[in-house]
Amino acid sequence: MLKLYGTYWWAFVARGILAVLFGIAALLLPGITLHVLALLFAAFLIVDGIFSLATSVWGKSLDQRWWLLLLEGLMGIGIGAVALAWPGLTVLAIILFIGFWALFTGMLELTAAFSLRGETAAQWLLGLSGIISILFSLILFSSPEAGVVVMAWLIGLYAILFGMVLIVLGFRLRRHNLIFSVNL
Template identity: 35%
Template sequence: MATDTLPADLASTIRWMTLPRGILAVLFGAGALVWPGITVWGLTVVFGVYSITDGVTSVVSAMQCRRDGPRTWWVAGGVAAVVAGAMALAWPDITALVLLYVIACYAIVSGLFGAVGALEVRTLTGRRWMLAACLLAVLCGVFLVLAPGAGILGIVTVVGGYAIVVGAVLIVGAVQLHSWKDPTDPLCPRYDAAAGIPTRD
């Protein structure tokens, strides 16, 4: 059962996994939306760089987690992101349709891996924002698969909007975790020093 007790080391891992990725997602989404007359090549470059950076950030942050459960899934999601970005950049003369499927696969696979990893975190504080962002990614990926005839403008609108929303959710989660205090820490107001256990509000 999920609780609100989150170990400090896990809180730090999740915070550094969500904040940089949230900022990157917002920058990617905004860049895609404001680029005047963006072409398939332009979106490919922007997505490729974003996806690889996002994946590397996920892997590096996840490796700091000492709990095998969430770490394994988060690393897998990061690797999937790097592979998707590399495929997009290495694919010569990629078409809008192929790029759409690459982005959709990235969103679905990395979102599913991230969601499973978030569910391994048995705390409400630790998992709700990350889980929400991952589920949004999966939904966006499914939408792209079901609407392959959107064209480059449609792809940009959906992907850009999705990235900004997911990025905002990740940033909110990171900010929330930044102000979070471990209830087992004696410096935490909720800690009962006499009893040696966290108190309840």
Template identity: 40%
Template sequence: MNPSVNTVQRSWGALLVRGVLAIIFGIIVLAIPGIALLALIIVFGAYALIDGVMAVVAAIQERDVLPRWKWLLVEGVVSIILGIVAFVWPGETALILLYIVAAWAIITGVIEVGAAFTTRNWMIGVAGLLSIIFGILLYARPGAGLLSLLWLLGVYAIVFGILFIVHAFQMRSRSNLMSENNRMGGFNA
């Protein structure tokens, strides 16, 4: 089997997990809007850390196949750093959390838009644009309150997760086609 087929088969699963985690995070935030600030910080920090670690692992695994794997690596490192920041200062105000989330969303969004141009994948670009818009809205309306942040964060995470899941299944389909093509000796029917 072609090494790039193996990489795609591994990668789609990691992308699927990232999408599912984002949706779970979004549902938790929407279902329990009165959640304590500390709990929100812990949930956000855990999500950012897990998402970051998975992005770093995927970037390292795909460095021989992806022409711009460094975009994914940078995104993962930034997510890990912001997740750690959320854990280190758990007692700070909701405004600090708002700015951490806003910075994370904008930085992640810019990196994803850049990756979309280099990989020619519009789904990553859409996710990146949503991240940037979300971050800008948080900076523009800091006084809107934690409840607004919770609802925005929940909806954003669900949409982001859905986009990642769709992309994961697209990757899986391509992997299956590549695998089938390899079994047939490279001939198309």
């Protein structure tokens, strides 16, 4: 799995940059309607899902656990497509969609982190990303009726934190890929 992640380290960095940009937009524009926020989040989910999906398909021959990224990508694309098709969903529905995506993503990232145990010292970053996602989902599930501005800030902070962890993870994986390539 380390070879798969190391080869496509840049996909983690790209996902992280997209998440940070989305988070900044949510923080700077908290007064935007939930409709616009839903469309932005849907676009982010679809692009993030495409990166995960492509990484899994390209790396299928590198690791037997490639399907974790495939599931994450399909889930992101699916939820993003639903959010694009019905942007007028209620605040509660959008918040629950985001919560389920964060919960599912967190569980898959924790699973991947545990499967990397012993392969790299950077697996804790993937685990941390999973824990952050799960905690974020629990916050959303416990208080879905919170105001749009507060929710935009929560989503923005989550996206920035999640993105920063993915960027650091991507560069750590790049370092492992360089070491792996030299050792061949």
